[in-house]
Amino acid sequence: MLRILCLALCGLLTPARADPGALLRLGMDIMNREVQNAMDESHILEKMAAEAGKKRPGMKPIKGITDLKVKDVKLPVITLSFMPGVGIFQCVSTGMTITGKSFMGGNMEIIVVLNITATNRLLQDEETGLPMFKSEGCEVILVSVKTNLPSNMLPKVVNKFLDSTLHKVLPGLMCPAIDAVLVYVNKKWANLNAPMPVGQMGTVKYVLTSIPTTTANYIQVDFNPVVQQQRGDTIQLAGAGEALEFPKDSAAGSSQLLLSAAFLTAELALLQKSFDVNVQDTTIGELPPQTTETLAGFIPEVAEAYPKPKPLVTRIRINKPPKVTMRTGKSLLHLHGTLQMFAARQRGRAPVSLFLLEIHFNVKIQYSVREDRLQMATSLDRLLSLSRRSSSIGAFNEKELTGFITDFLQEAYIPAINDVLQVGLPLPDFLDMNYNLAELDIAENALVLDLKLD
Numbered sequence: 186m187l188r189i190l191c192l193a194l195c196g197l198l199t200p201a202r203a204d205p206g207a208l209l210r211l212g213m214d215i216m217n218r219e220v221q222n223a224m225d226e227s228h229i230l231e232k233m234a235a236e237a238g239k240k241r242p243g244m245k246p247i248k249g250i251t252d253l254k255v256k257d258v259k260l261p262v263i264t265l266s267f268m269p270g271v272g273i274f275q276c277v278s279t280g281m282t283i284t285g286k287s288f289m290g291g292n293m294e295i296i297v298v299l300n301i302t303a304t305n306r307l308l309q310d311e312e313t314g315l316p317m318f319k320s321e322g323c324e325v326i327l328v329s330v331k332t333n334l335p336s337n338m339l340p341k342v343v344n345k346f347l348d349s350t351l352h353k354v355l356p357g358l359m360c361p362a363i364d365a366v367l368v369y370v371n372k373k374w375a376n377l378n379a380p381m382p383v384g385q386m387g388t389v390k391y392v393l394t395s396i397p398t399t400t401a402n403y404i405q406v407d408f409n410p411v412v413q414q415q416r417g418d419t420i421q422l423a424g425a426g427e428a429l430e431f432p433k434d435s436a437a438g439s440s441q442l443l444l445s446a447a448f449l450t451a452e453l454a455l456l457q458k459s460f461d462v463n464v465q466d467t468t469i470g471e472l473p474p475q476t477t478e479t480l481a482g483f484i485p486e487v488a489e490a491y492p493k494p495k496p497l498v499t500r501i502r503i504n505k506p507p508k509v510t511m512r513t514g515k516s517l518l519h520l521h522g523t524l525q526m527f528a529a530r531q532r533g534r535a536p537v538s539l540f541l542l543e544i545h546f547n548v549k550i551q552y553s554v555r556e557d558r559l560q561m562a563t564s565l566d567r568l569l570s571l572s573r574r575s576s577s578i579g580a581f582n583e584k585e586l587t588g589f590i591t592d593f594l595q596e597a598y599i600p601a602i603n604d605v606l607q608v609g610l611p612l613p614d615f616l617d618m619n620y621n622l623a624e625l626d627i628a629e630n631a632l633v634l635d636l637k638l639d
């Protein structure tokens with residue numbers, strides 16, 4: 186009973202707060218580019234002009250002005266600023282010429298310069314779980330108004346008239362433009378949480394942990410990535426509790442992606458089976474021939490059992506999920522498994538096991554980005570332990586094999602690992618991000634991708 190109570194209570198007291206496996210910081214550089222692109226792609230200017238020409242049902246005609254037309258909409262200048270806790274404040278400065286027949290009878294021309302401002306609140310779409318901007322409080326501010334109306338009219342009267350008239354017309358004309366731009370920006374998040382393949386072995390999905398947060402300098406998106414095997418099992422991210430932190434020295438306003446070592450570990454778990462390798466070539470790079478004769482140079486017992494040289498077959502099995510660790514400037518991949526050596530026999534006959542060693546070694550990882558995927562290349566760091574589990578040639582001192590096996594791992598096994606790693610790991614797909622320009626840096630427990638614009 187007590188145990189059940191504790192299970193229930195303890196569960197409540199320590200909620201399984203998932204530490205994010207990946208963090209994204211979007212600075213103003215990226216947001217500016219996005220909004221500018223959306224502005225261009227949405228052809229908003231053309232639409233605004235077309236909209237202006239339309240007769241809208243239900244819209245009251247403006248007293249005293251007939252035949253109202255909008256022309257020469259000026260190229261808008263967009264200014265964005267972060268609103269902590271809310272999202273982005275957007276100001277679109279533009280201008281236009283409004284023509285019509287004035288109540289005085291003549292042709293009227295009004296040249297207005299205006300600012301359209303709105304708050305783009307950053308939310309999480311409940312249905313899709315994706316980040317979403319929603320505009321609020323759109324306002325049109327007249328910056329300047331010039332007219333060709335007769336000068337004998339009192340400026341005060343004109344201004345009052347224009348002010349009330351333009352304030353009636355313009356928001357209906359301009360505010361949909363802000364919404365239209367946001368539709369384009371929002372679309373650029375659409376692929377973010379779609380599963381992306383890691384070769385044939387599984388998929389990765391970048392799922393948002395919570396609503397993105399906005400500070401004075403950036404928008405932060407926390408991810409709880411879902412790593413799933415092809416047959417559907419989810420690989421849990423281990424190592425929760427290692428807080429992820431952005432490097433202190435990153436430039437203000439810049440954008441970064443942080444991938445935790447725990448997340449990369451989970452992704453590599455997808456590839457664990459592919460790290461099992463059989464090597465049966467007798468000539469490998471600079472290595473001495475892979476035969477019982479060479480082996481006998483380290484373990485005399487082999488010569489007794491095999492007076493005539495036989496080719497060696499080596500089988501490596503990785504029996505624990507590979508683990509990625511990161512310390513400033515250095516990242517390692519830890520591999521635990523077995524190395525079994527066999528003496529080959531005549532065609533069609535199974536090779537004979539000589540011995541089976543348990544091995545633990547680590548390889549240094551070098552990261553890069555190619556075709557928007559994270560690439561890893563490894564080189565042997567250190568053979569950490571070697572212990573004999575079984576032998577058909579009697580007891581021997583396996584430490585004598587340290588050099589032989591170290592060379593074998595470097596020359597024969599590492600190239601095989603690097604081949605497997607060529608699949609690359611998918612990076613979050615959002616806002617048409619081009620990762621190929623990113624600068625990579627290894628921090629504590631995380632890989633930092635400094636995102637650059639093209």
Ligand SMILES: *[C@@H]1O[C@H](CO)[C@@H](O)[C@H](O)[C@H]1NC(C)=O
Nearest residue numbers: 264276278299300326327328
């Ligand atoms: C209009 O927007 C521009 C650019 O953001 C700004 O410099 C200017 O002060 C604004 N004018 C008014 C009247 O709000």
